[in-house]
Amino acid sequence: MSAQRRTGLGTNQEAVRRHNLGTLLRHVHAAGQLSRAELTTLMGLNRSTIAGLVGELEALGVAEHASPSGSARQGAGRPSAGVRIADAGPFVIAVDLGVDKAVVARVGLGGRIHRRAQAPVVGGGEAWQVGASVASLIRTVVEDAPAASPLVGIGISVPGLVRRSDGLVRLAPNLEWHDVSFGGIVLAALGLDVPVSLGNDADLGALAEHTRGACVGVDDLIYVSGNVGVGAGVIIGGHLLRGYGGYAGEVGHLRFNPTGRPCHCGNRGCWETEVGAHAIAEAIHCPPDRVAQLDEVLADFGKPSPELRTTGTALGHGLASIVNTFNPQTVVLGGYFTSLYQLVSTEVSRGLADLALPAPLESVTLTLPGLGGDSPLLGAAEIALEPLLVDPVAALDAALDDVHARVAMKAG
Amino acid sequence: MSAQRRTGLGTNQEAVRRHNLGTLLRHVHAAGQLSRAELTTLMGLNRSTIAGLVGELEALGVAEHASPSGSARQGAGRPSAGVRIADAGPFVIAVDLGVDKAVVARVGLGGRIHRRAQAPVVGGGEAWQVGASVASLIRTVVEDAPAASPLVGIGISVPGLVRRSDGLVRLAPNLEWHDVSFGGIVLAALGLDVPVSLGNDADLGALAEHTRGACVGVDDLIYVSGNVGVGAGVIIGGHLLRGYGGYAGEVGHLRFNPTGRPCHCGNRGCWETEVGAHAIAEAIHCPPDRVAQLDEVLADFGKPSPELRTTGTALGHGLASIVNTFNPQTVVLGGYFTSLYQLVSTEVSRGLADLALPAPLESVTLTLPGLGGDSPLLGAAEIALEPLLVDPVAALDAALDDVHARVAMKAG
Missing domain, CATH: 1.10.10.10 (Winged helix-like DNA-binding domain superfamily/Winged helix DNA-binding domain)
Known part of the structure; x- marks a missing residue:
């Protein structure tokens, strides 16, 4: 003593x-x-x-x-x-696992993307196949990393529910994954042992927009993401709202219309059945095989149809529930909601104003991501960089110095 | 320098x-x-x-x-x-302003209620009348305070939206108040100048249950309160979720059924139209003049009717939206939801299980307030005591030492 x-x-x-x-x-x-x-x-x-x-x-x-x-x-x-x-300083690998493609980037401090690569992901694909594909992309982006730069860790954005305690993917509905240890699968495919962190795509989108996007200095924000499914990342008082198990923000499954359409979750009339990618694809007669690229389809869209205007109103109505619940200063519309909002912003704003209480409505702003489609990717980089920002000495001690010897030779 | x-x-x-x-x-x-x-x-x-x-x-x-x-x-x-x-230490005044009655208590450190008094509140009454009534109750509970005990401050729980920056009551629908500076009104009626803090009743219920109620050691909890209107106090990661303006937690106005009944907020089919006091009163044929005492009416209720079972299911369905959004460890059912849950707990739990996602559902517990109906009152005491727990020296410097000379002589 x-x-x-x-x-x-x-x-x-x-x-x-x-x-x-x-x-x-x-x-x-x-x-x-x-x-x-x-x-x-x-x-x-x-x-x-x-x-x-x-x-x-x-x-x-x-x-x-x-x-x-x-x-x-x-x-x-x-x-x-x-x-x-430093130009040739430590780096992390950021992975944005979408429902149709995986984007991988080598990212340095300052959120600087040094190199990126992407490959298609087949919905319903086995996790080990996706893991192998991601490992191959990681080898590509590591290839031309400076020889002296250590790898601090890997951050992965997942379109689903990620358990806070250990990063297990509990459910990724559009990948048809249940209880997948995707971090371990990627490390095994790489043959590496480095720290790996996983997070929900909307949570990481919120984190990145807060750190270096549209919400720098904004401490109460919601990043609502349309990405086949619909979810929200919530930062309140400057802190990410994770919830007890890590599953907070599943606003796609807010009860919205008890007599509405069946939802993949097994219920009926969740908000996602009205503003999810499949509902929008139906409204705009988008071919089923392009649902995962709804973002691009909407970006090429001309004059909005009445059906699309109705979808815009439904987006606003759901945002009203979110605004009444969280009283945020800013709502960022990510994923395909970016393109949708650009087409039908009047309907979205009117739908929000119709159902939100005056007090939380008066201070809220709807905005688009400052980082475009890269918010979840850069959020994945942030969680991988976090140990370095808590204790640089310890994180560099644990970092991998011989990335090239360990990884690059296997590239192909 | x-x-x-x-x-x-x-x-x-x-x-x-x-x-x-x-x-x-x-x-x-x-x-x-x-x-x-x-x-x-x-x-x-x-x-x-x-x-x-x-x-x-x-x-x-x-x-x-x-x-x-x-x-x-x-x-x-x-x-x-x-x-x-200390037995004769400093104290605060806690006020729980309900829609039918005001409860006032003299509360010491440790959350000990030394004396309490209550009086009816007339719905739609002018704020200054309510303020005069509360001031009179405060004089009563201060009467027999030890002569040496200083008054640290006043905390007031309000059934409505309270602005975070200055405690202005933006909206208390069932009192028909808009933009009422109730703290100032009470101080003026008392002729005192002491620190006064106001908070939303559900927020303060959550705070009290977290400090000394059913949720000591639980850092992710929601206190859902039925109190004519319906609201939630949310503690996530140990911190009260207030929102940008202080209005977070208005779950009574989650969109629930677009073809439902009109809500007093001007919309249709808010959750409150199915589980608010007026909806329940109708379901159980409670006389309109007893709606504000729904808690007691339900407590005396015998076998639940089919209509009440339906209300229990609607309570569970709305809780599912809350569980999907916040992923809490515990949901505390306060106000008249306590009696309702005791009558139809099976329907509430089944309604929750029907619509909640498996991951957040598996770890959540529904529970009753550890402090009974006193949670908002004791939460009001907590916010009034807060300066004393941050800096006892400064708070006692600012406290009122001559309460009796200033207040008690005016009692009546």
Whole structure:
């Protein structure tokens, strides 16, 4: 007890230093580049402490010196030298597993996509086949990574329910997956052992839009995603609402119309039966084999039909339930809802105004993703980068330094 | 800059000490009584620091020495002296403003109700009349407060939408209030100037159940309240979900049946039109003048009628939307939902199981409030006590010491 107490202070100081190192890196990760003066203000630490932390990040290879820039936030006096994300620093692999295709990217700090690749995914395909395809895409994007860059981890966005405790995919209805350990499958196909994190696509979309998309500085937001199924990622008070098991945000299965159409979940009249991809495809006479590309079909659409206007109203009506429940400042319309909103924004807004209570309605804004279709992909990168932003030293200790030796030779 | 830096350490130490003082008081407030050994474990501080903090709380009159008790958590060895909430310590006034009656209580630390009083509230009554009635109840409960006990503040639970920034009651539909500054009205009627906090009744119910009710240790819970209107208080990850303006949780206005009955909000088929007090009163042929006492009417009810069973199913169906959206660990059924659930629990559970997704359903429990009908009242006490638990020194500096001189003489 007494020995513990004696070493307590030293351990605590070390913990504080590592915490500060992560926090500083998080600021640079969010902003891309910051002057030392800006860091002094943001961190509330003095210049010499900041200089020490920056030096340490440089030594770790995650940040590098930047010449003073004409930053808008720069005050009077001598320009302050800056720090930015290192060009050949650590990276993560981000995977956006959609219902028709998988997109894989090599992403660095700052959310910079260095290389991307994609391949089709066949609905109802076995998870190990999809895993093999994703592993092949990972080999492709890793190919030209700088030799000295370590791989910190893999983040995977999944269109389904992901268990918070261990990342098990409990249900991905449009892939027809139940209880699939997809993270393990990908690692096995790669022959690697690196940290892997999985998340629901709408949750990760919300995370990315909050970090570097349309909602920087907005702490109460909902990212509602149309992606064959319909789901929501909810950030309230700056924190992702995960729920007890990790399944929060399944707004596609809000009861919407008790005499409505059957839903794949086994019930009738869920919101998804009116604004899900299959309902919209029917409304616009889209061929069944193009449902998974509804986003593109809608983007090419001309004048909206009456049926599409009705769908827009149904989107607004469901958003009203969401606004009454969460009272968000911003609702981001992701997936094919982006194209749908561009076609029938009047109906969406009117549907929302019809059913939302005045108090939460008055402060809410509907908006489109700042990151386009990349929100879930960049959200997957964020969860993979998270350990690096909590404790850069520990995360780099655990990172894989010999990616090329381990992966690239198997590419093909 | 340099002078600031020099005093920085001292200021910081003082802030840490005050923070620790508040945290220690929060632990005693939650547990009622704790040994110094338990506090050492809970706070991660050594015995002498704990002893110093306890001494300071005793000097402030908020805590007092407790003889060693046979606490279950007590380890081997010499029993450790304890600390408990002071008998004649500071207190708050808690107000639960219902749609038919106002309940007012004098509440001390530890959530102890020292005295309570109530009076009818007339629906559609002017806010100043209700304010005068509440002020009179406050005088009554303050009457026999110990002369040395300071009044820390007033907390008020309101059946409506309360603006987060300033406590304005934006809408209390069953009181027919719009944009009422009820806190100011009560203070004016009392002739006092003390801190006053307002909150939505379901939010405060959730808070109280989390602190000392059915959900101690449960960090993802929803308190769903039937109280003429229907609302929810949501605690996720241990934090109350308030929403941008403070209006989150209006689940009574989830769209439920587009061809359903008109709702007072101006729409049709909100969940409230099927499980609100008026719908239930109709189902059980309750006289209109007893709708506000539906809780008691249901408690006296015999065998549930088919109509009541249908209402139970509708309650379960709406809970499914809530479970799919929030993935809570526990749903507490407050207000008249307590009596309703006791009558038709089978239908409620079946309705929930019918429409909830398997993943969030498997971990959720329906339960009744641990604090009975007092959850919103005790939640109102919690928000009034909050400043005392953040910084006891500052809160006691701001507290009113001469309550009797200022209030009691006007009682009548």
